Amino acid sequence: MIMDFIADGIRKAYALAISFDRDVYEVVFVTLWVTFASTVVSAIIGIIFATIVSLNEFPGKTFVVSLVNTGMGLPPVLVGLFTTLLLWRGGVFGEFNILYTPLAIIIAQVFIATPMVCGISLSALQQVPKNFRLQIRALGASRIQMIITLYRQARIPLLAAIMAGYGSVISEVGAALMVGGNIKGSTRVLTTAIVMESSRGNFERAIAFGIILLVLSFAVNLILSRLQQKGH
Amino acid sequence: MKCFINRINVFQLYCKHTNKILVAILWMWIAFIFCSHKPFVILATTTSVYDSGLLDELIPIFEKEYGITVKTLAVGSGKALALGRHGEVDIILSHAPDEEEVFMKKGYGSRRFFLMKNQYYIVGPACDPAQIQHLVSILDAFRAIAQRRAVFISRGDNSGTHIQERRIWKTIGIVPDGESWYHETGLGMGETLSIASEKDAYTLTDRATWLVLKKRLSLEVLWKHSEFAIVYSLIEVNSNRFSQINAKGAALFTEFLLSQRAQCIIATYGKDTFGEALFAPVIALTCK
Structure with missing residues (x-):
C-alpha cells in the first residue's frame, strides 16, 4: 500500500516535471527564489556577525555565543508568529502591506537561517588558531586581507554553514504557511503545497512535490559541495 | 585644478562603492517588485470551501475579468472572523451563523450575503457501533454516541x-471534554476525516469535503438530513473601521460571486469528478 503510494508519487512527480504544468513551475520557481534570497541574506548577516564576534574580545561574549546557539534551534512556527504580529495591518510594519507576500516569507526565513549560519560560522572561525591571524597581520596584511584569508582557511565549514542555512529554509513549513498564507502563484512554496495537497487528499501530488523538493535540495547542495570540495 | 582633483576623488569613491551601489539598486528593485501596488483583496475562507478546489475555478475568472488579485487564506470560520475583527482581511467566506450575526451587530462587517449551501453528515465506521443509522434527530445521534462511548473525533479548531x-x-447537555472516547484534532476537515477513518471513529463533516475525500476513507455516511444545512456567508469587512480595507475590490468580488455565471459554476462544480455537485447555490438558477 505504502509502496504503491510512493511508486505512484514517483511516477506522478516525473509526469508533473515533464508536463510543464504551470502551477507546478510556479511553486518551484517561488521556492527557488524565496530560499535563494533568504539564504543569501542570512549568509551575509550571519557570517559578518560571526566574524565580528569571533575576532573581538568583549565582556559577555560567551553570553552572545550561547544566544546564537540557542537561535539555531528557533522553532519556525514561533518565528512565523512573531513575523505575523509585526507585519499584519495592525502591526508595526503594517502599512507596507508585506504580509502574505514572498517578502514576508523571506523575512521570516532570514530570522530562522541567520542563527544557523552564524552559529556554525562562529565555531568555524574560532577553530582557526589565533596565532594564524597574528602571523598574517605580522606579515603586513591589512585587517580586510586578514579576514579574507581567514575565510579561505575556514572555507569548508563556512560553506557547510550556508548549506545548513539553506537546508533549514527549504525544509521549513511553519513560518512559510503563517506569513505567506500558501497563496497560489505568490507564496505557495513546495513545503506548503505538500501540506495543502495532503490535506486535500491528493497524496500522489503531495509525494510528487516532496520528490521535487528533495531533488531541488540535492541539486543546490551538490553545487555548494562542489565549491566546498574544490582543491580537496 | 583643485576642483578637478576633487572630482576625481568623487569618481574614485564612486568606483570603490560600485558594488555596494549595485547591491542597493538590486534591493530597491526587489522592494519595488514586492511593494508595487497591484490591487488585491484578501479573502479569508473556511477550509471546506478551499479544500474542495471550488475557489480555484472561480478566482482565476474574477482576476481575469476585474484585474484584481485575490489572496486566499484557508482558515476556519472562527479564525476568518477573528482576522476580520482585526481588519486583516477584506472579505470573509464563513459558515458560523451566530458568530456572523454578532460580527455584523458589532459593526465589523459592512455587508453580508448568503452565497451557497452545503450539508452536515455524521460519518463513522460501517459497523456503526452506536447504532445511529436509523435515528432521525441529530441530537439523538450524538446522545447515542455519548451513551455507547463510541470514539468521536472533533475538529477542535x-x-x-x-x-x-x-x-x-x-443542547443535549453533555460535556464530552476529557472523556476517553472524545478526541480533538485541532486540524482541518480533511485531516480530521483521515484520523477518524484510521481510528474507526465518528465525526461530524460537511458534505463537500466528504465527497472529495470519501474514496480514500473507510467510513460511511451514517446520518444525514437535508434540513441540517450549512449556509456559507460572504461578509465584507467594514472599511469605516479599518483604513486599509480594499472595500471596492471586496464589493466587486461579491458582485462576481453572486452573479449568474459564478452561481452556475458553483451549482455544477464537482459533478464531473465526484458524481454530484459539492455545493448548492442559494438562488434559483437556470444554467446551461
Missing part, C-alpha cells in the same frame, strides 16, 4: 463545523 458540533453537545 473553532471552525464553523466545530462550533456547530459544540452547539449540539451543549
Whole structure:
C-alpha cells in the first residue's frame, strides 16, 4: 500500500516535471527564489556577525555565543508568529502591506537561517588558531586581507554553514504557511503545497512535490559541495 | 585644478562603492517588485470551501475579468472572523451563523450575503457501533454516541463545523471534554476525516469535503438530513473601521460571486469528478 503510494508519487512527480504544468513551475520557481534570497541574506548577516564576534574580545561574549546557539534551534512556527504580529495591518510594519507576500516569507526565513549560519560560522572561525591571524597581520596584511584569508582557511565549514542555512529554509513549513498564507502563484512554496495537497487528499501530488523538493535540495547542495570540495 | 582633483576623488569613491551601489539598486528593485501596488483583496475562507478546489475555478475568472488579485487564506470560520475583527482581511467566506450575526451587530462587517449551501453528515465506521443509522434527530445521534462511548473525533479548531458540533453537545447537555472516547484534532476537515477513518471513529463533516475525500476513507455516511444545512456567508469587512480595507475590490468580488455565471459554476462544480455537485447555490438558477 505504502509502496504503491510512493511508486505512484514517483511516477506522478516525473509526469508533473515533464508536463510543464504551470502551477507546478510556479511553486518551484517561488521556492527557488524565496530560499535563494533568504539564504543569501542570512549568509551575509550571519557570517559578518560571526566574524565580528569571533575576532573581538568583549565582556559577555560567551553570553552572545550561547544566544546564537540557542537561535539555531528557533522553532519556525514561533518565528512565523512573531513575523505575523509585526507585519499584519495592525502591526508595526503594517502599512507596507508585506504580509502574505514572498517578502514576508523571506523575512521570516532570514530570522530562522541567520542563527544557523552564524552559529556554525562562529565555531568555524574560532577553530582557526589565533596565532594564524597574528602571523598574517605580522606579515603586513591589512585587517580586510586578514579576514579574507581567514575565510579561505575556514572555507569548508563556512560553506557547510550556508548549506545548513539553506537546508533549514527549504525544509521549513511553519513560518512559510503563517506569513505567506500558501497563496497560489505568490507564496505557495513546495513545503506548503505538500501540506495543502495532503490535506486535500491528493497524496500522489503531495509525494510528487516532496520528490521535487528533495531533488531541488540535492541539486543546490551538490553545487555548494562542489565549491566546498574544490582543491580537496 | 583643485576642483578637478576633487572630482576625481568623487569618481574614485564612486568606483570603490560600485558594488555596494549595485547591491542597493538590486534591493530597491526587489522592494519595488514586492511593494508595487497591484490591487488585491484578501479573502479569508473556511477550509471546506478551499479544500474542495471550488475557489480555484472561480478566482482565476474574477482576476481575469476585474484585474484584481485575490489572496486566499484557508482558515476556519472562527479564525476568518477573528482576522476580520482585526481588519486583516477584506472579505470573509464563513459558515458560523451566530458568530456572523454578532460580527455584523458589532459593526465589523459592512455587508453580508448568503452565497451557497452545503450539508452536515455524521460519518463513522460501517459497523456503526452506536447504532445511529436509523435515528432521525441529530441530537439523538450524538446522545447515542455519548451513551455507547463510541470514539468521536472533533475538529477542535473553532471552525464553523466545530462550533456547530459544540452547539449540539451543549443542547443535549453533555460535556464530552476529557472523556476517553472524545478526541480533538485541532486540524482541518480533511485531516480530521483521515484520523477518524484510521481510528474507526465518528465525526461530524460537511458534505463537500466528504465527497472529495470519501474514496480514500473507510467510513460511511451514517446520518444525514437535508434540513441540517450549512449556509456559507460572504461578509465584507467594514472599511469605516479599518483604513486599509480594499472595500471596492471586496464589493466587486461579491458582485462576481453572486452573479449568474459564478452561481452556475458553483451549482455544477464537482459533478464531473465526484458524481454530484459539492455545493448548492442559494438562488434559483437556470444554467446551461
